[in-house]
Amino acid sequence: xxxxxxxRAVVLGASMAGxxxxxxxxxxxxxxxxVERDELPHSAAHRRGVPQSRHIHGLLTRGQHxxxxxxxxxxxxxxxxxxxxxxxxxxxxxxVGGHRLQxxxxxxxxxQASRPLLEAxxxxxxxxxxxxxFMDQCDVAGLTTTYDGGRVTGARVIRRLDGSAEQxxxxxxxxxxxxxxxxxxxxxxxxxxxxxxxxxVRTGLAYASRTxxxxxxxxxxxxxxxxxxxxxxxxxxxxxxxxxxRFLVTLFGILGDRPPTDPKGFTDFAATLQFxxxxxxxxxxxxxxxxxxxxxxxxxxxxxxxxxxxxxxLLVLGDAVCTxxxxxxxxxxxxxxxxxxxxxxxxxxxxPRPVGFFRQIxxxxxxxxxxxxxxxxxxxxxxxxxxxxxxxxxxxxxMLLAGAAHDPRLxxxxxxxxxxxxPPQALLAPGVAARVLRAGLHRPSSAPxxxxxxxxxxxx
Ligand SMILES: Cc1cc2nc3c(=O)[nH]c(=O)nc-3n(C[C@H](O)[C@H](O)[C@H](O)COP(=O)(O)OP(=O)(O)OC[C@H]3O[C@@H](n4cnc5c(N)ncnc54)[C@H](O)[C@@H]3O)c2cc1C
Numbered sequence: 131x132x133x134x135x136x137x138r139a140v141v142l143g144a145s146m147a148g149x150x151x152x153x154x155x156x157x158x159x160x161x162x163x164x165v166e167r168d169e170l171p172h173s174a175a176h177r178r179g180v181p182q183s184r185h186i187h188g189l190l191t192r193g194q195h196x197x198x199x200x201x202x203x204x205x206x207x208x209x210x211x212x213x214x215x216x217x218x219x220x221x222x223x224x225x226v227g228g229h230r231l232q233x234x235x236x237x238x239x240x241x242q243a244s245r246p247l248l249e250a251x252x253x254x255x256x257x258x259x260x261x262x263x264f265m266d267q268c269d270v271a272g273l274t275t276t277y278d279g280g281r282v283t284g285a286r287v288i289r290r291l292d293g294s295a296e297q298x299x300x301x302x303x304x305x306x307x308x309x310x311x312x313x314x315x316x317x318x319x320x321x322x323x324x325x326x327x328x329x330x331v332r333t334g335l336a337y338a339s340r341t342x343x344x345x346x347x348x349x350x351x352x353x354x355x356x357x358x359x360x361x362x363x364x365x366x367x368x369x370x371x372x373x374x375x376r377f378l379v380t381l382f383g384i385l386g387d388r389p390p391t392d393p394k395g396f397t398d399f400a401a402t403l404q405f406x407x408x409x410x411x412x413x414x415x416x417x418x419x420x421x422x423x424x425x426x427x428x429x430x431x432x433x434x435x436x437x438x439x440x441x442x443x444l445l446v447l448g449d450a451v452c453t454x455x456x457x458x459x460x461x462x463x464x465x466x467x468x469x470x471x472x473x474x475x476x477x478x479x480x481x482p483r484p485v486g487f488f489r490q491i492x493x494x495x496x497x498x499x500x501x502x503x504x505x506x507x508x509x510x511x512x513x514x515x516x517x518x519x520x521x522x523x524x525x526x527x528x529m530l531l532a533g534a535a536h537d538p539r540l541x542x543x544x545x546x547x548x549x550x551x552x553p554p555q556a557l558l559a560p561g562v563a564a565r566v567l568r569a570g571l572h573r574p575s576s577a578p579x580x581x582x583x584x585x586x587x588x589x590x
Contacts (some may be wrong), residue, residue: 136302142270147448148253148307150469156261170266174250184379184422185339188243191549193463212373213243215558216353226357227404227531234538244372244462274344274365279321282443312450326432331503337424338389339380342415363404391421429455435492460498533569
């Protein structure tokens with residue numbers, strides 16, 4: 131029995147944030163009940179509540195470290211299950227800011243598990259925790275509170291299968307991890323609390339993705355290709371090699387530009403990207419499914435950290451707090467960092483303090499949110515206020531990425547910041563800034579693409 135903060139914690143939602151929360155709460159509560167609307171599979175499978183799993187899910191370096199802190203040995207397990215790996219700079223052909231990042235060792239691991247495999251691995255590890263019980267095929271209908279609304283005392287749930295009557299799960303703590311459709315803001319309002327202020331950045335992002343069979347030699351040993359959108363060419367795409375000899379291609383457009391989901395239209399869209407690499411691969415590849423779409427109209431941040439009061443016994447995590455623009459691959463990593471913050475919070479306090487906890491996770495969200503929205507607002511048609519600082523930083527970043535076409539140390543510095551390993555200020559460190567300036571002075575007027583590499587065995 132752990133040194134308990136209470137008898138029971140209830141987690142709403144069993145996707146990434148819910149599983150990570152359950153892992154942490156199992157060390158602090160006698161019982162943890164995870165309530166999920168879907169039937170939870172016992173293998174790596176797509177499910178209705180997580181439609182985004184059909185699209186590329188990159189794990190940032192800091193996120194991979196955080197997962198390892200929470201689930202010791204999970205990286206090795208994913209490798210055993212066939213997840214391809216490589217070096218982020220050496221083995222992923224990355225075109226960012228209109229330049230091919232010069233390959234070179236970065237020391238940053240690219241762990242390419244598909245989203246269903248990653249979630250299934252974490253779910254299997256949470257299932258075996260003695261304190262944890264899953265209640266799947268159950269809808270969360272609302273919260274229960276004390277008479278004065280000062281404390282959340284549980285959740286109201288309805289079993290989907292038999293349509294049975296609503297039941298109440300009493301709890302010392304409820305954690306909302308129901309993702310972008312979270313109803314906590316509405317529940318707070320119904321209880322007489324202010325809703326958290328909301329910030330939105332509308333990019334009108336549209337994804338389409340398709341899976342293909344991987345044949346040896348197809349990618350010259352690379353484990354991925356990234357063609358990031360730029361203001362001058364606002365379409366992008368990515369290719370990720372995954373377990374079971376497959377690769378997944380995700381294409382995207384912004385502001386109403388949607389990749390088609392008919393097979394020919396999908397391939398033709400790939401041909402319009404700024405660099406031909408993804409289209410070249412698709413040309414001869416064998417598709418394993420049909421293209422599937424996803425719309426992501428806006429990044430949405432609920433500013434829970436600005437609440438001065440909130441009921442006791444209720445916390446919120448993951449996409450329910452902040453839904454990032456997925457092209458930056460931040461959501462799962464930020465959820466993992468929030469789970470680590472929850473663990474630290476529970477170690478510090480005999481009982482969770484929602485207002486203080488929200489401030490802690492607000493600080494975690496700050497950096498990835500400002501990096502992502504700064505990137506989005508570099509696109510002139512994305513509505514939003516551009517600060518002078520943002521414009522200057524975007525200009526500097528463009529120079530850095532141009533330098534990274536020749537200098538792998540600049541590419542490495544960029545990937546360490548994008549991967550949340552280093553703070554953004556690291557890009558302004560004297561050693562990096564000097565390289566950016568030097569690269570600017572010596573750059574030929576039209577930079578040739580970085581040299582290709584000889585074919586070699588696929589890394590698994
Ligand atoms: C297209 C796309 C691509 C993405 N790519 C990346 C990427 O490359 N890298 C990355 O790190 N992140 C990526 N993300 C973000 C990532 O998917 C999320 O950040 C991550 O899943 C964490 O979300 P979550 O667990 O908070 O919510 P979700 O994953 O949305 O899960 C919410 C869960 O709650 C359940 N639920 C909802 N309502 C109820 C209810 N009333 N009752 C019971 N259960 C309920 C749902 O069924 C679901 O299981 C992407 C997102 C999208 C949309």
